[in-house]
Amino acid sequence: MKFRAANLAAPTLFGLGVLLLWEAIVRGFNVPRIILPAPSAIISRLVYSVPTLAADFAQTVQGVLAGYAIGCAAGLIVAILIDRTPFLQRGLLPLGNLVSALPIVGVAPIMVMWFGFDWQSKAAVVVVMTFFPMLVNAVAGLASAGPMERDLMKTYGATYGQTLTKLRLPSALPFIFNALKINSTLAMIGAIVAEFFGTPVVGMGFRINTEVGRMNIDMVWATIVVAAVTGSLFYGVVALIERQVTFWHASYRQRPA
Amino acid sequence: MKHVLPVAIVVAAIIALWYVACLFMNAQLQRDLFANSGNTTYSASDFVTAEWSMERPKLPAPHQIVAELDHTIFGMDPSSKRSLVYHASITLQETLLGFAIGSALGILLAVLVVHLRGLDKSLMPWIVASQTIPIIALAPMIVVILNQFDITGVLPKAVIAAYLSFFPVTVGMVKGLRSPDPLQLDLMRTYSATRTQTFFKLRAPASAPFFFASMKVAVAAALVGAVVAEVTKSEDGGLGARLLAGSYYGQTVQIWAALFAAAICSAALVAIVGLVDRATARRMGYAR
Structure with a gap:
């Protein structure tokens, strides 16, 4: 799929329109700064407090990335392991599905107690949150190679490892990337919520919670802008890698006009 | 089995x-x-x-958590502030209200996106982008803003629950409403069906499986939203408030009990949606 200017223009115009409307409403109706600051006020606040925001960013992202890497890797490895034993698969998968519907962010206070206030506890929350989506998706992905392809591998006399690396992992990639994308959002959420439960005096979740208390709503919005851009970039990078790696998948193939 | x-x-x-x-x-x-x-x-x-x-x-050992659950669910007056039934009922109210708002909004957006070409191009990317944002970060602020308008109690937290639950509904329903294949749409055209008729007779029924799949995700997301919102505004109670209080006072058993209560609520809600799904599937004849 080629990027066409028109595809980008419509949402950009829409977004700019919303921002303009927002600014106009805030100025026109004299909305108090405490309820809703104007976009221009938020931007000036953002520029003004770059050092603080940068420190918050570094603190939070540390936990996000560490937890994301460990959680996704663990989910994938466990998926490959239980893939060999159908018994575990039948036992673990319903549980995995159940757990992914549970409010796992709730483990945040427990992790803060176990691992302290610093980023390690945030990473731990992220590990727990990202593990199950990856497990469930990867198991489904590993099962997605068709019987025809598997038979072909068998006629080639391929070993288990060869079938895994040459057929089943590649065919699982779309599922794995799906989990990676879901997890990129979950990881940010997990880290920020964990910071609501206790953190050193730095971090995006901490900043939001304290500045709300001090009624510095423009600072809250500035932090949210940083969090939003970080989250979108994170997602975007994963989606970009996905497009490079799974270019062969049906959803990226060009449609005949 | x-x-x-x-x-x-x-x-x-x-x-x-x-x-x-x-x-x-x-x-x-x-x-x-x-x-x-x-x-x-x-x-x-x-x-x-x-x-x-x-x-x-x-x-805590599992039997301690079970004992705590038993004590705070069955061993107490449900209106007592120490009863988990009291807190769970608050959380469930917020969840259900938020779920209702969120899924109504989600369906509305999906219908608009499917029918207005311009919106598909301009709005859909933002709907997707809104989910890459750690929405929960907004929770404390939404509560404060709504407070300024004298909106307190269940509603602010339901709004956060709604924000979390509308997205899976929109995405699922857009997919579902587009799931009829071109042949079927052509058939509707040969019948010279209006857009409304096509919608109610073809698109809406075809989207039923997608509808229920996204409802399951949405109801679970709504509960997460409600719990997190309670953490940021803990004076009104709720399971999230129990979590926070437990973490303040180092009451680990209480934290785990609240966590399990939230898990039970979530699983029960998803199961109810699943039951409705199965009943509908059987009636509509798409059950496997």
Whole structure:
């Protein structure tokens, strides 16, 4: 799929329109700064407090990335392991599905107690949150190679490892990337919520919670802008890698006009 | 029912592992406790039983959590502020209200996106982008803003629950409303059906499986939103408030009990949606 200017223009115009409307409403109706600051006020606040925001960013992202890497890797490895034993698969998968519907962010206070206030506890929350989506998706992905392809591998006399690396992992990639994308959002959420439960005096979740208390709503919005851009970039990078790696998948193939 | 035995065995293994983990995680704490009380002549079995029945363990044993759940659910007046039924009912109210708002909004957006070409191009990217944002970050602020308008109680938290639950509905329903294949749409055209007729007779029924799949995700997301919103505004109670209070006072058993209560609520809600799904599927004839 080629990027066409028109595809980008419509949402950009829409977004700019919303921002303009927002600014106009805030100025026109004299909305108090405490309820809703104007976009221009938020931007000036953002520029003004770059050092603080940068420190918050570094603190939070540390936990996000560490937890994301460990959680996704663990989910994938466990998926490959239980893939060999159908018994575990039948036992673990319903549980995995159940757990992914549970409010796992709730483990945040427990992790803060176990691992302290610093980023390690945030990473731990992220590990727990990202593990199950990856497990469930990867198991489904590993099962997605068709019987025809598997038979072909068998006629080639391929070993288990060869079938895994040459057929089943590649065919699982779309599922794995799906989990990676879901997890990129979950990881940010997990880290920020964990910071609501206790953190050193730095971090995006901490900043939001304290500045709300001090009624510095423009600072809250500035932090949210940083969090939003970080989250979108994170997602975007994963989606970009996905497009490079799974270019062969049906959803990226060009449609005949 | 070939899943029952494996699941039971895995669950049993997890519980066994849990007890073992308790021994490791609470060992230091219990050693200190014994040392402080001057007890130096304890046997190994004393030590183990003590570890499984500490008041503020690092990791409570499963039976302690069950006892706490039993005590706070059945052993108390449901209107008492220490009863989990009281807190769970608050959380459920917020969840259900938020779920209702969120899914109504989600369906509305999906219908608009499917029918207005311009919106598909301009709005859809933003709907997707809105989810890459750690929405929960907005929770404390939404509560404060709504407070300015004298909106308090259940509604602010329901709004956050709604924000979290509308997205899966929109995405699922857009997919579902577009799921009729071109042949079927052509058939509607040969009948010279209006857009409304096509919608109600073809698109809406075709989207039913997608509808229920996204409802399951949405109701679980709504509960997460409600719990997190309660953390940021804990004076009104709710399971999230229990979590926060437990973490303030180091009441680990209370935290775990609240966590399990939230999990039970979530699982029950998803199961209810699943039941409705199955009943509808059978009536509409798409059940496998």
